[in-house]
Amino acid sequence: MNSISANLNIMIKASEKASKVLIRDFGEIEKLQVSKKGPTDFVTNADIKAEKIIIEELKKAKPNYSILSEENGEENNKDKDNTWIIDPIDGTVNFLHGVPHFAISIALRSKNEIVSGLVFDPIKNEMFYAEKNNGAYFNNHRIRVSKKNQINDCLFVTGGKIKDEPDLPYRKSGCAALDMAYVASGRYDGYFQHDLNLWDIAAGIILVNEAGGITNELDLSVNKNLKIIASSADINTKLLEKLSNF
Numbered sequence: 001m002n003s004i005s006a007n008l009n010i011m012i013k014a015s016e017k018a019s020k021v022l023i024r025d026f027g028e029i030e031k032l033q034v035s036k037k038g039p040t041d042f043v044t045n046a047d048i049k050a051e052k053i054i055i056e057e058l059k060k061a062k063p064n065y066s067i068l069s070e071e072n073g074e075e076n077n078k079d080k081d082n083t084w085i086i087d088p089i090d091g092t093v094n095f096l097h098g099v100p101h102f103a104i105s106i107a108l109r110s111k112n113e114i115v116s117g118l119v120f121d122p123i124k125n126e127m128f129y130a131e132k133n134n135g136a137y138f139n140n141h142r143i144r145v146s147k148k149n150q151i152n153d154c155l156f157v158t159g160g161k162i163k164d165e166p167d168l169p170y171r172k173s174g175c176a177a178l179d180m181a182y183v184a185s186g187r188y189d190g191y192f193q194h195d196l197n198l199w200d201i202a203a204g205i206i207l208v209n210e211a212g213g214i215t216n217e218l219d220l221s222v223n224k225n226l227k228i229i230a231s232s233a234d235i236n237t238k239l240l241e242k243l244s245n246f
Helices: 006-033 040-061 092-096 174-184 198-210 231-244
Strands: 066-069 074-075 079-090 103-110 113-121 124-131 137-138 141-143 155-158 170-172 190-196 214-216 227-234
Touching: 006 040, 006 124, 040 074, 040 092, 040 103, 066 198, 066 214, 074 137, 074 198, 079 092, 079 174, 079 198, 092 141, 092 198, 103 174, 103 198, 113 174, 113 198, 124 174, 124 198, 137 174, 141 231, 155 174, 170 198, 174 190, 174 198, 174 227, 190 198, 190 231, 198 227, 214 231, 227 231
Parallel strands: 066 079, 155 170, 155 190
Antiparallel strands: 066 074, 079 103, 103 113, 113 124, 124 137, 137 141, 190 227, 214 227
16 A cells, blocks of 8 residues: 555545445435435435534544535635545435445645545445545555547546537546546546536546546636546547537
8 A cells, every 4th residue: 555644544534434424324315215205305414414524524633724615615714725625425416316326525725736635435435545746546556547549449428518519438427526536547538527616526636637647727716617628648639629619
């Protein structure tokens, strides 16, 4: 195993603790699908519970760091240079329908740069993480983006609404954090999407970059309406050509 920083260690522990709640709640979803009330409130609740656990764990270790999270919004604390960016369940629609494809995403933004990121899929027990200048890892194995350089050999992934259908082999998975993690680990060759929140992709950005991939320039002080195109370096130019109107 590679050596990881104290901060990343805290992130891993927080995500593992919160995942226990999500795994349990996900197990309950099936029963709720058939009830009249449906599982919507239940999922919001799971989201809030998981976020609370993550924030408590991170605060125990770093009480002064600021926090940006999906449910709580922005919390500026003494240390404004360091901000935890948290999405307790990325892929809530999947979660809601009992589809086991969602993740916890935690990143650390230092000044205006993501310095560590983690995406944890609790159902598949898959943990992706990266730190600045230290590479990207999947369950403790080093990962790299794919080496394919022909568009038609590739598989891309997207989400949200698409105006002009791109001439690409692509999927929609419903979980931006895992889409980015899958690009980092070479499962997908690239990812593109509009209208994202920073917490959807903050961890994914460092994962892709540390795995040798390329992401478009983003202003990380902006939290909403972000556009991302992420891929391996080998396919990036061809992908950008195909997405010229994106």
